[in-house]
Amino acid sequence: MNALNIAIAAEFELCEKLTEFLAQSVLDIGRVSVVEIVPFNEEQGVRFNQRAVEQISPDEADWSKFDYLLFAGNAGHAPHMANAAEAGCVVIDMKGVSAAISGVPVVVPSVNDGDLTELWARNIVAMPDPQVSQLVLSMARFIEENRLNHVLVTSLLPASYTDGETVGRLAGQTARLLNGIPLDENEQRLAFDVFPKSAGNLTVQFQKIFPALNVTFHSIQTPVFYGMAQKVTALSDYELETSQLLNQWQHNDFIQVEERVITPVLNGETESDEETVKLHLGNLSAVENGIEFWSVADEQRFNLAFLTVKLLEKIARQLH
Structure with missing residues (x-):
């Protein structure tokens, strides 16, 4: 299995928590990038495995270069999620923005993992709201x-x-x-x-x-x-x-x-x-x-960051 390229689209504080749990994960992660759907302050920077993480704007993102997008935006940011999915990137919608859309499974890790078989209809899986x-x-x-x-x-x-x-x-x-x-x-x-x-x-x-x-x-x-x-x-x-x-x-x-x-x-x-x-x-x-x-x-560390990485691990095991 090739090392995974992962994009995170979230506010700064949640990005930090996600990279913390990604670093503890069993996954082979080659690169992590932050897509600033919520712009960071100048002094805010995220690190993964003791290295600075690339920070790019949504308009600069080439979604086809990423295997996964961990998305924690609101409804106004949903077009970025849709663009990523259309480019072949598997999207984990962390806050359930897409949960009401037909064909998007809503999955809580360890509860209904079998519903991940529906993921491929739209390349999006939603975790529900915390x-x-x-x-x-x-x-x-x-x-x-x-x-x-x-x-x-x-x-x-x-x-x-x-x-x-x-x-x-x-x-x-x-x-x-x-x-x-x-x-x-x-x-x-x-x-x-x-x-x-x-x-x-x-x-x-x-x-x-x-x-x-x-x-x-x-x-x-x-x-x-x-x-x-x-x-x-x-x-x-x-x-x-x-x-x-x-x-x-x-x-x-x-x-x-x-x-x-x-x-x-x-x-x-x-x-x-x-x-x-x-x-x-x-x-x-x-x-x-x-x-x-x-x-x-x-709700930040457990319901969002921790559960998202657990769901990512389950999807990656199915795909690779």
């Missing part, structure tokens, strides 16, 4: 083995879920308010406040994996810098066994079962010096004809 992938990983086997009526999810979104600029805005607002400096009248307040966000097409993405199950997503923006938390309730017509779900968690290499209450901040402190990341699950309990639990992950 809110969806976090839920799917926590419940996939349980959903398959139990007849559920409805799943309700409340996602507490950090600033990093939106982008690095929002992290900077949260930091700036926090500093200003602590120093008694009021915010501009029309400025969206992030610091010390919460507000609802649209769930978008999350249900569509989820039902591409589990089409028969009703799910409701509630998304809340919180004044947290990094790390997404979810409160999940699953309901049925009959009593559900918490021991069954706990056993499934304990045998999943992507999951860490927590005895204490894990939070995004505690998770960030715990994983800051570690090479591996996990989906942290706990507070599992029974409710009337159902179960509920608490879920925390670094």
